[in-house]
Amino acid sequence: MPEIRDVPAPAAAAPYDALLLLSFGGPEGPEEVVPFLENVTRGRGIPKERLVEVGQHYFRFGGVSPINAQNRELLAALRADFAAAGLELPVYWGNRNWAPFLVDTLREMAEDGHRRIAVLATSAYAGYSGCRQYRENLADALATLAAEGRPALRVDKLRHFYNHPGFIEPMIDATLTALAELPAELREGAELAFTTHSIPTAMAESSGAPDDPARGTPGGAYVAQHLAVAELITQAVAKATGVADRPWQLVYQSRSGAPHIPWLEPDICDHLTVRQQDGAEAVVMIPIGFVSDHMEVKYDLDTEAVAKAAELGLPVARAATVGADPRFTAAVRELVLERAATERGLAPRRCALGALGASHDVCAVDCCPNPRAPRPAAAQA
Template sequence: MADAQTPTDPAPYDALLLLSFGGPEGPEDVVPFLENVTRGRGIPKERLAEVGQHYFRFGGVSPINEQNRALLSALRKDFADHGLGLPVYWGNRNWAPYLVDALREIADDGHRRVAVLATSAYAGYSGCRQYRENLADALAVLAEEGRPVLTVDKLRHFYNHPGFVQPMIETTLAALAELPAGLRDRAELAFTTHSIPTAMAESSGSPDDPARGTPGGAYVAQHLEMAHLVAEAVAGATGVADRPWQLVYQSRSGAPHIPWLDPDICDHLTERQEAGAAAVVMVPIGFVSDHMEVKYDLDTEAVARAAELGLPVARAATVGADPRFAAAVRELLLERAATERGVPVARCALGRLGAGHDVCPAACCPNPRAPRPAAAQA
């Protein structure tokens, strides 16, 4: 076999789809958006209006769509700068521009083989399989409409790709620098991500992935790996080798009787203040951009809790449209394209877990309610 090489040819792919969650862009959008998010769960409209207060306090606008527009521009610029003549489209799960409309546009423009970047870096039902279920649903609609058949391939998880890790290291260092000079070397790190039911966390990932040593558990394992990579680099940059850090959770939304991952960030801040922590930097490694769950759950709720406690805090920015992340997407696409052509290729990943699988096994990250068709799986 030939030595692995750096690929430059996107074939067989002729388009990239940026696939994201979506969010409201005005007060009138909030409840319909939340109805889309919670469809099939029987939640009354009155309850959705209560939940929507998080959005209404920001004018009914989630930052996520604007941030996806910035990422879309960054991807197009990076592709153009590197001579990659591949069009980039954008579709959302829960709000316009909707996924099915994006796939219609792709088909009508004559493209047939689509690489998909989902804006979630980790394994898990909500961050991976549900997007693949959404793809299967949208492709079924196109088939019913008699449109040409599209083949879609979701790019692998990118939590340990240097283009995702390095920007988070720098934003963490920048957040430390926001603290008073006397607190910077004593500040702790709280790596935050979305809480999910513990049963869902335990079933996340591929049951036959030997990288973790045990079946499932990829959601937590991958976040711990990302946190370790950032904490290790921050220690090297600051010369503070024993800086405490912990993976914590936020944005729980489930019934109180169902166990979810914890501790919650606000509870963690309380515990650390009681333990005598000097300051805490919140590092949202579970999120690609500064969308509502970062702006409200961290910048509003967690900051308010810290103020009540008299605990100094700072918050690291997310990766967003950083050019290095856009370059990472290009590299992931070209890597997958080479693999599809049977060309040996270097798979870029930092840390101990290595690069994840390209194609999700059928038993990967199961739907917690009932099995459903999912695109891009073995």
């Protein structure tokens, strides 16, 4: 497996002839907010009035989600990294819920002559929303192209990258930077709150595959993988700061489900309240569940959580997400080359930090099941 500094041969990505950056999507103007939310919630019977209410998060920012601009930045960074490394692999971008739509991007890729496509989903962890739903959307898009009589495409989703050094190391640095933003007298006693998207507890418990080493630990693969990331960052921060027993906890944000359905807790705002009551000096919020600073980071953390902390009189700082950090773009290149080598029958080095090791390449049929009804999914055994 090539090191980041090594320059791969142009054929190193074979059998892949393109990479698809697959993301969530977001509105880019006030008139797009409700139609976007209708796409996100299709089939759930949510009234339009409720969508308008939820849309206030977007209207507060002019109706523009930052996610598309951040994906454009990542797209450009990936293309630049590939070119600098001598990797001749075109990179495309498609979204699940807004333009550029996934089916349109795959149609463009087919028209450009691509047939074997590696897919990077902008979600690092196992779970229905973060993995299988992307694969279901891929299956839907491929079925649409087949119905149009287009050439068959094969798509392979790259493995979960939550514990890849290129994802972990930028987050360690971001945590240290956030700590340094606090007043000097608060840094040693500052606690760490690792945040990710809350999901229904039933979905968390069913996340992962039966043979996944993270399965069987409390909380299933989704929680286990986040805990592994939090522990890696905490250990590195302890080494860098000399504070060995800094308190930390995995907390959640962005709950959107019905009140009677149990979701993962505690919520970040509730956590801040409890920690202030228990005498915490300061808290650093680290959004390990997100690749970029999109709306759920900007609103739920930078707006709601920061306002709650101010109300409590609790000093807080927020670590940046990975975004288009060069170490992350290099990690994506490594993941492409790793999977390509595996497809060619080789046994490449699979970079991963911590006890859980590198995730599986191909998802099992019963991996992260759809909570509503079984649906076809691409890139599975």
